Amino acid sequence: MVRAQRVGEVQVFSFDVDGTLVGPGFADSVWLRGIPAAYAEKEGLSFEAAFEHIKREYDQIGENRIEWYKIDYWLKRFGLEIPCEKLFNEYKGEIRIYEEVEGVLNVLKEEGYELIISSNAATEFIEFQTKPLKKFFSRVFSATSDFREVKKSDDYYARVCELLGVKPQAVVHTGDHWVFDFLNPRKIGINAYYLARNRRRSRADEKSTNSEGVKAKEEDEFVISDLNELLDSPVC
Ligand SMILES: [Mg+2]
Numbered sequence: 001m002v003r004a005q006r007v008g009e010v011q012v013f014s015f016d017v018d019g020t021l022v023g024p025g026f027a028d029s030v031w032l033r034g035i036p037a038a039y040a041e042k043e044g045l046s047f048e049a050a051f052e053h054i055k056r057e058y059d060q061i062g063e064n065r066i067e068w069y070k071i072d073y074w075l076k077r078f079g080l081e082i083p084c085e086k087l088f089n090e091y092k093g094e095i096r097i098y099e100e101v102e103g104v105l106n107v108l109k110e111e112g113y114e115l116i117i118s119s120n121a122a123t124e125f126i127e128f129q130t131k132p133l134k135k136f137f138s139r140v141f142s143a144t145s146d147f148r149e150v151k152k153s154d155d156y157y158a159r160v161c162e163l164l165g166v167k168p169q170a171v172v173h174t175g176d177h178w179v180f181d182f183l184n185p186r187k188i189g190i191n192a193y194y195l196a197r198n199r200r201r202s203r204a205d206e207k208s209t210n211s212e213g214v215k216a217k218e219e220d221e222f223v224i225s226d227l228n229e230l231l232d233s234p235v236c
Helices: 025-043 047-061 071-077 084-090 102-111 123-129 131-136 143-147 154-164 179-185 203-208 211-219
Strands: 011-015 113-121 137-141 171-177 192-197
Touching: 025 047, 025 071, 025 084, 025 123, 047 071, 071 084, 071 143, 084 123, 102 113, 102 131, 113 154, 123 131, 123 137, 123 143, 137 143, 137 154, 143 154, 154 171, 154 179, 179 192
Parallel strands: 011 113, 011 171, 113 137, 171 192
Antiparallel strands: none
Protein backbone atom coordinates (compact mmCIF):
# COMPACT_ATOMS: atom_id res chain seq x y z
CA MET A 1 0.00 0.00 0.00
CA VAL A 2 1.47 3.35 -1.01
CA ARG A 3 -0.02 6.64 -0.01
CA ALA A 4 0.97 9.09 -2.69
CA GLN A 5 0.89 12.13 -0.43
CA ARG A 6 3.58 10.71 1.82
CA VAL A 7 5.98 9.44 -0.76
CA GLY A 8 9.07 11.59 -0.94
CA GLU A 9 8.51 13.23 2.43
CA VAL A 10 10.37 10.72 4.53
CA GLN A 11 14.11 11.26 4.74
CA VAL A 12 15.18 9.52 7.92
CA PHE A 13 14.57 6.10 9.44
CA SER A 14 15.29 5.95 13.17
CA PHE A 15 15.64 2.78 15.21
CA ASP A 16 15.59 1.87 18.87
CA VAL A 17 18.30 -0.69 19.80
CA ASP A 18 17.37 -3.13 22.59
CA GLY A 19 14.50 -5.35 21.49
CA THR A 20 14.50 -3.71 18.06
CA LEU A 21 17.89 -4.27 16.42
CA VAL A 22 19.35 -6.58 19.08
CA GLY A 23 17.99 -8.98 21.67
CA PRO A 24 18.25 -8.18 25.40
CA GLY A 25 20.77 -10.95 26.18
CA PHE A 26 23.95 -8.92 26.11
CA ALA A 27 22.86 -6.04 28.35
CA ASP A 28 21.27 -8.44 30.83
CA SER A 29 24.46 -10.51 30.94
CA VAL A 30 26.66 -7.52 31.64
CA TRP A 31 24.45 -6.14 34.42
CA LEU A 32 23.20 -9.35 35.99
CA ARG A 33 26.08 -11.77 35.43
CA GLY A 34 29.27 -9.85 34.71
CA ILE A 35 29.09 -7.23 37.42
CA PRO A 36 27.91 -9.60 40.19
CA ALA A 37 30.60 -12.14 39.18
CA ALA A 38 33.35 -9.51 39.31
CA TYR A 39 32.05 -8.28 42.67
CA ALA A 40 31.86 -11.83 44.05
CA GLU A 41 35.48 -12.38 43.10
CA LYS A 42 36.67 -9.12 44.61
CA GLU A 43 34.79 -9.61 47.89
CA GLY A 44 35.23 -13.38 48.18
CA LEU A 45 31.47 -13.92 48.11
CA SER A 46 29.32 -16.52 46.41
CA PHE A 47 27.77 -15.38 43.14
CA GLU A 48 24.32 -15.50 44.75
CA ALA A 49 25.33 -13.28 47.67
CA ALA A 50 27.02 -10.81 45.33
CA PHE A 51 23.99 -10.83 43.02
CA GLU A 52 21.64 -10.02 45.90
CA HIS A 53 23.82 -7.12 46.98
CA ILE A 54 24.22 -5.71 43.47
CA LYS A 55 20.52 -6.07 42.72
CA ARG A 56 19.62 -4.19 45.92
CA GLU A 57 22.00 -1.39 44.96
CA TYR A 58 20.53 -1.17 41.45
CA ASP A 59 17.02 -1.00 42.88
CA GLN A 60 18.02 1.69 45.31
CA ILE A 61 19.02 3.98 42.46
CA GLY A 62 16.23 2.92 40.11
CA GLU A 63 15.72 3.54 36.42
CA ASN A 64 14.52 7.10 36.86
CA ARG A 65 17.96 8.31 37.82
CA ILE A 66 20.63 8.91 35.24
CA GLU A 67 23.23 6.91 37.22
CA TRP A 68 21.25 3.72 36.55
CA TYR A 69 22.44 3.76 32.93
CA LYS A 70 26.10 4.56 33.55
CA ILE A 71 28.34 1.56 33.77
CA ASP A 72 31.33 3.63 34.93
CA TYR A 73 29.27 4.84 37.87
CA TRP A 74 28.48 1.28 38.92
CA LEU A 75 32.00 -0.06 38.43
CA LYS A 76 33.28 2.74 40.62
CA ARG A 77 30.53 2.31 43.20
CA PHE A 78 31.34 -1.39 43.56
CA GLY A 79 35.07 -0.73 43.55
CA LEU A 80 35.60 -2.83 40.43
CA GLU A 81 38.70 -2.04 38.44
CA ILE A 82 37.70 -4.10 35.44
CA PRO A 83 37.55 -1.93 32.29
CA CYS A 84 34.13 -1.73 30.76
CA GLU A 85 35.49 -2.94 27.40
CA LYS A 86 36.83 -6.11 29.04
CA LEU A 87 33.48 -6.81 30.64
CA PHE A 88 31.73 -6.24 27.31
CA ASN A 89 34.14 -8.58 25.52
CA GLU A 90 33.39 -11.36 27.98
CA TYR A 91 29.75 -11.31 26.92
CA LYS A 92 29.99 -10.41 23.28
CA GLY A 93 28.82 -13.93 22.42
CA GLU A 94 25.45 -12.92 23.86
CA ILE A 95 24.87 -10.21 21.26
CA ARG A 96 22.11 -11.26 18.93
CA ILE A 97 21.22 -9.04 16.03
CA TYR A 98 17.74 -10.00 14.84
CA GLU A 99 17.98 -11.84 11.59
CA GLU A 100 16.04 -9.48 9.32
CA VAL A 101 17.86 -6.33 10.51
CA GLU A 102 20.78 -6.19 8.12
CA GLY A 103 18.67 -6.89 5.03
CA VAL A 104 16.15 -4.19 5.92
CA LEU A 105 18.81 -1.59 6.70
CA ASN A 106 20.50 -2.42 3.42
CA VAL A 107 17.34 -1.80 1.40
CA LEU A 108 16.56 1.47 3.19
CA LYS A 109 20.11 2.71 2.79
CA GLU A 110 20.14 1.84 -0.91
CA GLU A 111 16.88 3.68 -1.37
CA GLY A 112 18.66 6.77 -0.12
CA TYR A 113 17.25 7.19 3.36
CA GLU A 114 19.40 8.43 6.22
CA LEU A 115 19.46 5.86 9.04
CA ILE A 116 19.96 6.78 12.68
CA ILE A 117 19.80 5.18 16.11
CA SER A 118 17.62 6.66 18.87
CA SER A 119 18.14 4.69 22.04
CA ASN A 120 17.76 5.04 25.73
CA ALA A 121 20.85 2.93 26.40
CA ALA A 122 24.23 4.49 27.15
CA THR A 123 26.40 5.15 24.09
CA GLU A 124 28.97 2.47 24.98
CA PHE A 125 26.26 -0.21 25.07
CA ILE A 126 24.77 0.96 21.78
CA GLU A 127 28.09 1.13 19.97
CA PHE A 128 29.39 -2.20 21.21
CA GLN A 129 26.25 -4.09 20.30
CA THR A 130 25.74 -2.51 16.89
CA LYS A 131 29.35 -2.69 15.68
CA PRO A 132 28.48 -4.94 12.70
CA LEU A 133 25.77 -2.44 11.68
CA LYS A 134 27.90 0.68 12.07
CA LYS A 135 28.18 1.37 8.34
CA PHE A 136 24.44 1.88 8.01
CA PHE A 137 24.02 4.67 10.54
CA SER A 138 24.95 8.30 10.12
CA ARG A 139 24.14 9.31 13.72
CA VAL A 140 23.68 7.64 17.10
CA PHE A 141 21.58 9.41 19.73
CA SER A 142 21.51 8.18 23.31
CA ALA A 143 18.87 9.83 25.50
CA THR A 144 20.90 9.12 28.62
CA SER A 145 24.45 9.82 27.40
CA ASP A 146 23.78 12.70 25.00
CA PHE A 147 20.79 14.47 26.55
CA ARG A 148 20.87 13.26 30.17
CA GLU A 149 17.25 12.20 29.87
CA VAL A 150 16.25 8.86 31.34
CA LYS A 151 13.43 8.23 28.87
CA LYS A 152 12.82 9.12 25.26
CA SER A 153 10.30 11.96 25.67
CA ASP A 154 8.62 14.01 22.95
CA ASP A 155 11.19 16.70 23.76
CA TYR A 156 13.99 14.20 23.13
CA TYR A 157 12.60 13.44 19.66
CA ALA A 158 12.20 17.15 18.93
CA ARG A 159 15.86 17.69 19.74
CA VAL A 160 16.90 14.79 17.53
CA CYS A 161 14.93 16.32 14.61
CA GLU A 162 16.48 19.70 15.30
CA LEU A 163 19.99 18.24 15.27
CA LEU A 164 19.25 16.42 12.03
CA GLY A 165 17.71 19.56 10.54
CA VAL A 166 14.52 17.76 9.49
CA LYS A 167 10.83 18.08 10.28
CA PRO A 168 9.31 15.33 12.46
CA GLN A 169 7.12 14.39 9.49
CA ALA A 170 10.28 13.44 7.60
CA VAL A 171 11.22 10.84 10.22
CA VAL A 172 10.05 7.27 10.71
CA HIS A 173 10.91 5.84 14.12
CA THR A 174 10.55 2.18 15.09
CA GLY A 175 10.96 0.61 18.51
CA ASP A 176 9.52 -1.89 20.94
CA HIS A 177 8.29 0.38 23.73
CA TRP A 178 4.69 1.53 23.43
CA VAL A 179 5.27 4.88 25.17
CA PHE A 180 8.89 5.76 24.46
CA ASP A 181 9.02 4.50 20.88
CA PHE A 182 5.46 4.96 19.72
CA LEU A 183 3.29 7.44 21.64
CA ASN A 184 6.02 10.00 22.42
CA PRO A 185 7.44 10.36 18.90
CA ARG A 186 3.87 10.50 17.54
CA LYS A 187 3.13 13.47 19.82
CA ILE A 188 5.37 15.65 17.68
CA GLY A 189 4.40 14.21 14.31
CA ILE A 190 7.01 11.53 13.75
CA ASN A 191 5.73 8.50 11.82
CA ALA A 192 6.28 5.93 14.54
CA TYR A 193 5.90 2.17 14.32
CA TYR A 194 5.49 -0.05 17.33
CA LEU A 195 7.46 -3.25 17.01
CA ALA A 196 5.82 -6.19 18.76
CA ARG A 197 8.10 -9.09 17.94
CA ASN A 198 6.08 -11.62 19.92
CA ARG A 199 2.72 -10.59 18.62
CA ARG A 200 0.65 -13.63 17.72
CA ARG A 201 -2.64 -12.08 16.78
CA SER A 202 -3.40 -8.45 16.09
CA ARG A 203 -5.72 -6.52 18.32
CA ALA A 204 -7.66 -5.51 15.22
CA ASP A 205 -8.51 -9.15 14.57
CA GLU A 206 -9.66 -9.61 18.14
CA LYS A 207 -11.91 -6.59 18.10
CA SER A 208 -13.03 -6.55 14.50
CA THR A 209 -16.64 -7.22 15.35
CA ASN A 210 -17.26 -4.14 17.49
CA SER A 211 -16.84 -0.40 17.08
CA GLU A 212 -13.54 -0.47 18.93
CA GLY A 213 -12.36 -2.70 16.14
CA VAL A 214 -12.23 0.23 13.76
CA LYS A 215 -9.97 2.24 16.06
CA ALA A 216 -7.83 -0.79 16.81
CA LYS A 217 -7.49 -1.48 13.12
CA GLU A 218 -6.23 2.04 12.41
CA GLU A 219 -3.76 1.77 15.26
CA ASP A 220 -2.79 -1.67 14.10
CA GLU A 221 -1.55 -0.26 10.85
CA PHE A 222 1.41 1.01 12.83
CA VAL A 223 2.08 -2.16 14.77
CA ILE A 224 4.58 -4.46 13.11
CA SER A 225 6.01 -7.81 14.13
CA ASP A 226 9.36 -7.54 12.36
CA LEU A 227 11.27 -4.83 10.52
CA ASN A 228 10.53 -6.27 7.07
CA GLU A 229 7.05 -4.83 7.41
CA LEU A 230 8.55 -1.34 7.26
CA LEU A 231 9.45 -1.97 3.64
CA ASP A 232 5.79 -2.48 2.76
CA SER A 233 4.62 0.40 4.93
CA PRO A 234 2.79 3.46 3.60
CA VAL A 235 5.77 5.70 4.32
CA CYS A 236 8.30 3.67 2.41
MG1 LIG B 1 13.76 -1.17 23.15
